[in-house]
Amino acid sequence: MNYHRHPARRQWPNVKRDAEIAAQYWFGHMTAIDITDQAQRTTLADRTALCIGAMALIVRDMDLVASFYRDAIGLDIIDRAAKEVRLGLGGVTLLTLVHHPRALPDDVREAGLYHTAFVMPTRAWLGRWVGHALRCGVALSGCSDHAVSEAIYLDDPEGNGVEIYADRPPSQWRWLADKVEMTTEPLDVDELMAACDTAAPYERMPPGTRIGHVHLRVGDVAMAERFYSGSLGLQVTRRRTGATFMSDGRYHHHVACNAWSSAGSGARDPARAGLDRISLEAADASVRSETVARLLASGVAIETTGDAISFCDPWGTRLQLVVAT
Numbered sequence: 001m002n003y004h005r006h007p008a009r010r011q012w013p014n015v016k017r018d019a020e021i022a023a024q025y026w027f028g029h030m031t032a033i034d035i036t037d038q039a040q041r042t043t044l045a046d047r048t049a050l051c052i053g054a055m056a057l058i059v060r061d062m063d064l065v066a067s068f069y070r071d072a073i074g075l076d077i078i079d080r081a082a083k084e085v086r087l088g089l090g091g092v093t094l095l096t097l098v099h100h101p102r103a104l105p106d107d108v109r110e111a112g113l114y115h116t117a118f119v120m121p122t123r124a125w126l127g128r129w130v131g132h133a134l135r136c137g138v139a140l141s142g143c144s145d146h147a148v149s150e151a152i153y154l155d156d157p158e159g160n161g162v163e164i165y166a167d168r169p170p171s172q173w174r175w176l177a178d179k180v181e182m183t184t185e186p187l188d189v190d191e192l193m194a195a196c197d198t199a200a201p202y203e204r205m206p207p208g209t210r211i212g213h214v215h216l217r218v219g220d221v222a223m224a225e226r227f228y229s230g231s232l233g234l235q236v237t238r239r240r241t242g243a244t245f246m247s248d249g250r251y252h253h254h255v256a257c258n259a260w261s262s263a264g265s266g267a268r269d270p271a272r273a274g275l276d277r278i279s280l281e282a283a284d285a286s287v288r289s290e291t292v293a294r295l296l297a298s299g300v301a302i303e304t305t306g307d308a309i310s311f312c313d314p315w316g317t318r319l320q321l322v323v324a325t
Contacts, residue, residue, distance in 0.1 A: 044170050045119050045212035046281075048249030050234070050291065052211045053281035053322065054088075055116050056096040057160055058273045060103050064157045069095060072138045072154075073118070073162065074129065074205040089204065094118075094211055098276050106159055106274035108261045111315035112217050113275035115153070115161030119212030120205065124196035126150060126166035131193065132202035143187040148173045148180060148252040150187055158273060165212065173252065180237045180252050182245065213247075214278055215256040219265035219315060224257035227313050231298035233291060268316040277318035288323050 045051060059065040066085045069075045075087040075095060088094040095116070106112055120126045130152060133140065141161075142153040151165035174181040218224040221244050228234050234246035237253055242260050245253035259265075282288035292309055295302055303310045309321040 042208050043119050043121055043167055043210065043212065044249070044251050045167070045254070046210045048247070048251055048254070049283045049287045050232075050248040050254070051251075051281050051324075052214055052254055052278065053324070054094050054096065054279040055211060055214065056098055056276035056279075057113070058098050058100050058103055058276045059158055060101055060105070060273050061157065062097060062099040062101075066097055068156050069097075072133065072136060073164070074132070074202065076204060089209055090207055094209075096276075100273065103273040104269070104271050106272055107269075108217065110217070110265045110272070111219055111262055111268050111317065112272070113160055114215040114217050114256070114258060115163045116211060117151075117163035117165060117213045117215065118205065118209055119149075120164065120166045121208035122206075123150065123166045123168075123192070125206045125209075126152070126164065127193045127196040128200065128202055129164055129205070130189070131196075131199065143189060145183065145185040145187045146252075147183040147185070150192060152187075160274060161215070163215070167212070167252075170250075175250075178235060178237070179239075180250075182238050182252060213254050213256060215258070216275075216317065217262040217265075218257040218259055218313075219262055221257060221259050223314055227300075228255050228257065231295055231300050233294050265315065270316070275317060277320060279320045279322060281322060281324040283324055285323055288321055291321060 057065070062085060066077065066080075066087070069087050070077055076089060077085060078088050078091060078093055079086045083099045085097045085099075086093045086095075087097070120129065132138075133152070133154075138154060140152060140154050144151050144153070146165075147168070149165045149167045151163050154162050154164075156162055216224070221242060225236060225244050225246070228246050229236050234248055234255060235250075236244060237247050237250075238245040242263070243256060243258035245256045247254045282291060288309065292302065295311060300311050307322055310318065311321075312318055
């Protein structure tokens with residue numbers, strides 16, 4: 001069975017039903033493979049000089065959203081305080097939830113988060129997560145084959161988009177000069193789920209899972225390129241109508257920006273729930289220094305707090321730059 005997700009649509013009413021049929025079929029017809037050792041691999045997404053380290057979201061219902069990322073997605077709760085919950089894997093924080101119960105709901109017409117994308121270390125683990133999601137009744141909003149990756153889409157309880165994906169081997173990506181071919185084609189869920197034992201217990205995401213990229217809503221795509229490429233130093237790897245994709249180190253993309261629903265939007269409303277901040281990791285101190293110099297040369301205002309460099313994009317989205325540990 002094949003499914004794909006159109007960027008303007010958030011609901012795919014037949015995806016969950018038809019994928020359950022696929023799951024029932026493959027539970028009785030698949031050959032299991034050993035995925036434990038493969039899960040120790042890191043992905044290209046976090047082996048570049050700059051990459052996404054972590055995200056923070058402002059949420060209205062802390063318990064509900066934290067339970068979703070723990071139970072449906074498979075992250076561990078690392079620390080819980082009165083106003084924050086940190087989730088991640090192996091003691092590494094990937095997502096921080098900041099509690100603001102009186103925050104206004106996010107508005108897709110404004111700049112903000114389109115989705116947070118968790119990249120799994122192997123395709124087999126992606127198929128195993130799909131089996132887990134279907135058994136738990138997690139509603140999926142779409143599935144796509146992007147040529148460079150295979151992706152499943154869903155939303156958290158407050159409407160923040162989530163992508164769970166696995167990359168194809170970089171040797172199979174098709175580049176034309178500095179642009180990579182990324183498609184949006186139907187995903188063969190049957191074939192994906194045949195890659196692993198989806199009936200096996202699934203307690204959490206595997207070691208090596210990271211935030212591979214973040215996809216943002218912006219008011220102007222050209223302005224987003226000037227900031228994330230011109231000032232921050234990422235390279236544009238693909239453009240499509242109303243969207244741009246940028247990365248470091250010839251990854252397919254670490255940051256995507258679209259104006260599909262938010263064209264013309266101005267500064268973000270700080271009273272709204274949704275995206276709070278993005279943490280970028282520099283491979284070492286020299287990369288951080290080069291990035292800071294580039295930001296300053298572009299006129300971007302920065303603040304230094306401890307080891308973190310903080311700055312904002314043109315819509316007020318907060319970013320932090322730290323050295324990977």
